[in-house]
Amino acid sequence: MSDVLHDPTTILPLLSRALVQLRSTPPRVIASPATQPRRAAVAIIIRVAPPSSFPTSSGVSPNASQPSTTDLNEFFQLDWVCAPGARPEILFLQRENPQGSSEDGRMNESGQAREAHLAFPGGRTQDGDEGGMYTAMRQTWDELGLDLAESAYIPIGQLDDREITTSLGKRLLMILSPYVFLQLTPQTTSVDPAPGTTMHWVPLSELIPVDLATLISGRRNREGLTEPKPRWSSVTVDASSRLAPRHSPILRLLVRILVGNMKFPAISIDTSNTSIVYPRPTDTADESMDEKRALVENGGSVVSTSGLRRQGSLQKLRSHAHVQRRRRNEELKLWGLSLGMTLDLLAYMTPTIRGAGSNVLIPPDAELVLSGAPVMAPSLTSVFPRFSYPDVNFWIWVFGKRYREVVRGWEASVRAGGTNDRRINWTGSALNTFYAAVRKSLVVVIVIRGIFVFLGLLLGGWFLFGN
Numbered sequence: 001m002s003d004v005l006h007d008p009t010t011i012l013p014l015l016s017r018a019l020v021q022l023r024s025t026p027p028r029v030i031a032s033p034a035t036q037p038r039r040a041a042v043a044i045i046i047r048v049a050p051p052s053s054f055p056t057s058s059g060v061s062p063n064a065s066q067p068s069t070t071d072l073n074e075f076f077q078l079d080w081v082c083a084p085g086a087r088p089e090i091l092f093l094q095r096e097n098p099q100g101s102s103e104d105g106r107m108n109e110s111g112q113a114r115e116a117h118l119a120f121p122g123g124r125t126q127d128g129d130e131g132g133m134y135t136a137m138r139q140t141w142d143e144l145g146l147d148l149a150e151s152a153y154i155p156i157g158q159l160d161d162r163e164i165t166t167s168l169g170k171r172l173l174m175i176l177s178p179y180v181f182l183q184l185t186p187q188t189t190s191v192d193p194a195p196g197t198t199m200h201w202v203p204l205s206e207l208i209p210v211d212l213a214t215l216i217s218g219r220r221n222r223e224g225l226t227e228p229k230p231r232w233s234s235v236t237v238d239a240s241s242r243l244a245p246r247h248s249p250i251l252r253l254l255v256r257i258l259v260g261n262m263k264f265p266a267i268s269i270d271t272s273n274t275s276i277v278y279p280r281p282t283d284t285a286d287e288s289m290d291e292k293r294a295l296v297e298n299g300g301s302v303v304s305t306s307g308l309r310r311q312g313s314l315q316k317l318r319s320h321a322h323v324q325r326r327r328r329n330e331e332l333k334l335w336g337l338s339l340g341m342t343l344d345l346l347a348y349m350t351p352t353i354r355g356a357g358s359n360v361l362i363p364p365d366a367e368l369v370l371s372g373a374p375v376m377a378p379s380l381t382s383v384f385p386r387f388s389y390p391d392v393n394f395w396i397w398v399f400g401k402r403y404r405e406v407v408r409g410w411e412a413s414v415r416a417g418g419t420n421d422r423r424i425n426w427t428g429s430a431l432n433t434f435y436a437a438v439r440k441s442l443v444v445v446i447v448i449r450g451i452f453v454f455l456g457l458l459l460g461g462w463f464l465f466g467n
Contacts, residue, residue: 405433
């Protein structure tokens with residue numbers, strides 16, 4: 001077996017550990033209530049891309065389309081997997097209109113986010129689906145033309161179910177089930193992304209610090225420096241888009257003035273390190289086939305129109321190239337529900353000891369919300385927003401005692417092995433308690449602001465007319 005697998009400075013040992021643990025760990029399944037039976041599923045696809053210089057004369061050729069093994073331990077011992085320069089990657093989608101996707105959950109009403117939002121392939125469960133995994137596989141085929149039922153892919157397991165709610169968690173919309181798949185071949189099967197959908201194979205090194213493996217092994221970085229990854233940033237969302245009706249511009253302006261904006265934690269992805277697959281120009285292939293068919297049927301009588309057809313195709317190709325250039329320059333950000341599910345997966349790669357790896361997956365300001373609460377669940381703390389007004393964040397802390405207790409309970413469950421509390425929906429409880437604190441805080445803030453505005457009007461009236 002290659003020594004690369006035992007090298008603590010690589011991501012492969014962490015990935016191997018995570019997938020093996022995920023396969024043997026039952027997920028927390030949330031039953032759909034009778035009042036809201038809707039469900040959805042997404043596919044989290046992982047692959048190991050061999051280096052371009054990998055020799056084809058080795059045991060497995062990078063052009064092989066059939067897997068040589070379906071055993072995880074044997075897979076991570078393959079030559080092309082352990083080859084120097086092999087890169088574990090995870091698949092994300094960039095949709096043209098992510099606000100309409102069911103996978104986006106709480107991000108549906110974001111509106112103002114200019115950064116490109118990354119998501120997983122998936123969607124709602126239909127009546128004919130045989131289960132959540134079938135839904136994830138069907139949606140992946142519909143969006144990407146990627147058949148996860150082929151022998152090149154194996155299902156690893158399911159992450160914990162997540163609740164998708166309306167703004168501020170007031171009403172349940174559906175239950176989301178994430179399923180993890182592993183590509184067993186060095187070459188990805190042919191894909192055909194839907195129009196407006198771009199595929200991004202993102203290296204796991206963009207999401208996990210390189211020094212995490214050395215941290216686990218107890219060895220320090222020789223240079224004493226820490227890897228600045230993941231690169232945490234934020235996505236600003238207009239709070240009025242969630243708190244006020246769409247067709248009330250005056251009310252939305254008032255809420256915007258009183259409450260401000262919401263800043264959601266996000267991980268910035270460097271597009272120069274990603275493998276991008278763009279959708280094909282729409283209708284170009286169909287028009288070419290129609291032209292050939294017409295030429296055969298009419299004996300070449302439509303040759304005079306081929307110039308116009310060719311000109312239209314060139315225009316579409318130029319437009320397609322412009323879209324590619326624009327998307328290369330866009331800043332990719334992983335946030336919201338997609339970030340939470342990603343961190344659920346990455347949590348399997350981190351140790352369960354405070355200060356030994358898990359905190360690197362938490363935004364720098366998470367401790368401000370937790371106020372010293374032990375942090376061991378990055379997916380519980382890394383998706384919650386902060387407000388642009390400090391007093392709003394202060395009142396969230398005041399009313400967030402129950403939320404901090406939930407995080408502490410999750411920590412106690414992890415330290416105890418989680419055998420007694422596997423059925424507790426820690427993520428859902430954290431979301432409900434956090435947004436309950438947010439709702440109380442907003443009421444207090446708006447009332448206090450209203451009192452100050454009223455007093456200001458009285459004082460102004462007395463100053464103007466009292467004299």
